[in-house]
Amino acid sequence: MALRTLTLLRYWNKIQTRCNTVHAICNKIGNREILGNYTFAEPTYIDHWVFPLSTLRYKEITPNIQTLRNKEKGDWRHLSIAEKKLLYRASFRQTYAEFSAKTGEWKVILGVVLMHCTVSLWIYLYILYYINSSLPVSFKKDYLLAKYDRLDALNTHAWRNLTSNR
Known part of the structure; x- marks a missing residue:
């Protein structure tokens, strides 16, 4: 019920x-x-x-x-x-x-898209040339080689300590 x-x-x-x-x-x-x-x-x-x-x-x-x-x-x-x-x-x-007549609205949309692309390109070029003009020292080849040598020496020294304690 x-x-x-x-x-x-x-x-x-x-x-x-x-x-x-x-x-x-x-x-x-x-x-x-x-x-x-x-x-x-x-x-x-x-x-x-x-x-x-x-x-x-x-x-x-x-x-x-x-x-x-x-x-x-x-x-x-x-x-x-x-x-x-x-x-x-x-x-x-x-x-x-x-x-269904054509309005020509696509021209305005294309213009706005191209303006945004242009502004983005100019911002990218400004950042590339004025802000990121030089790489840090740690990216240079001599510095990287020295770093890898130091790591190898540290790993070899640590490996010897581990095997000698056993």
């Missing part, structure tokens, strides 16, 4: 959440018509070539657009070109050619 009650409560919570979501969606989209299945979690309007048909109409339904929609159900030859354009603009914000 308790399990059944918990199941019913969980189901009731899902229904309440779904109802709240529907009310929130209706508050967001206003008086716009939902056309089909949702592309994302809720109905949205997107002008993009990946989603050629949006799930919402672009504009809200006004009396002028509603009369044109009723007139649209008949013969399209009775509609003028201006009315057809108004109907199209009520459903879509931009045409395919408008939203």
